[in-house]
Amino acid sequence: DIVMTQSPDSLAVSLGERATISCKSSQSVLYSSNNKNSLAWYQQKPGHPPKLLIYWASTRESGVPDRFSASGSGTDFTLTISSLQAEDVAVYFCQQYYSTPSITFGQGTRLEIK
Amino acid sequence: QVQLVESGGGVVQPGGSLRLSCAASGFTFSSYGMYWVRQAPGKGLEWVAFIRYDGSNQYYGDSVKGRFTISRDNSKNTLSLQMNSLRPEDTAVYYCVKIRSAVITYDAFDAWGQGTMVTVSS
Numbered sequence: 398d399i400v401m402t403q404s405p406d407s408l409a410v411s412l413g414e415r416a417t418i419s420c421k422s423s424q425s426v427l428y429s430s431n432n433k434n435s436l437a438w439y440q441q442k443p444g445h446p447p448k449l450l451i452y453w454a455s456t457r458e459s460g461v462p463d464r465f466s467a468s469g470s471g472t473d474f475t476l477t478i479s480s481l482q483a484e485d486v487a488v489y490f491c492q493q494y495y496s497t498p499s500i501t502f503g504q505g506t507r508l509e510i511k
Numbered sequence: 512q513v514q515l516v517e518s519g520g521g522v523v524q525p526g527g528s529l530r531l532s533c534a535a536s537g538f539t540f541s542s543y544g545m546y547w548v549r550q551a552p553g554k555g556l557e558w559v560a561f562i563r564y565d566g567s568n569q570y571y572g573d574s575v576k577g578r579f580t581i582s583r584d585n586s587k588n589t590l591s592l593q594m595n596s597l598r599p600e601d602t603a604v605y606y607c608v609k610i611r612s613a614v615i616t617y618d619a620f621d622a623w624g625q626g627t628m629v630t631v632s633s
Contacts, residue, residue: 428617435617437619437620439620445625446606446623446624446625446626447556447606447620447623448623449611449619449620449621452611452618452619452621453619458621490555490556492556492619492620494617494618494619495617497561497616497617498546498558498561498570498616499558499570499572500546500558501558502555502556502557503555504555505555505556
């Protein structure tokens with residue numbers, strides 16, 4: 398299985414400041430047929446299911462605010478929230494779908510307000 | 512809009528069985544691969560089972576292989592998960608999840624149900 402490792406496990410950021418979460422995969426998730434990285438980011442608020450934020454490593458899902466951005470390739474990926482809002486408090490997960498159907502998720506990063 | 516509504520969760524003794532269902536609406540169900548993904552209390556996300564859009568192939572996570580069966584009825588827009596020989600470690604919220612793109616299996620998950628809780632305890 399491809400192991401996804403996020404860092405940090407938890408993060409406290411002041412309102413209006415930048416938040417950055419890292420995700421590393423144990424092997425490349427670059428999909429050769431379309432030269433895209435099979436990496437997604439999700440946001441999960443308490444008592445709710447995960448919500449898709451980003452797919453193909455950097456494409457924002459429809460309706461997701463543009464303060465959310467993501468980058469990376471191969472095995473190293475980053476999710477950035479440019480200006481933290483109160484409603485962004487959540488747990489964030491990365492996911493690889495390169496090895497579909499055996500997809501795997503990172504352990505999650507808890508984001509809080511400082 | 513896309514809706515996925517799970518049902519069938521509950522409390523069951525170790526060794527028992529449960530059948531989960533997911534009613535899908537708002538999209539052409541028969542065109543999309545579907546997953547069951549679970550989340551143990553306070554824990555991360557684990558894929559349980561996947562079925563292709565036409566039901567032609569099913570795949571299972573190692574922890575449930577041989578005990579769980581995923582199926583779908585495209586005429587009724589319903590996804591199911593038959594869970595047998597349940598263990599305490601199967602305790603989790605079970606989510607019905609839709610793949611973002613039609614037919615293609617290599618893609619992210621763009622819709623999740625609210626989940627149904629399964630508790631395995633004596």
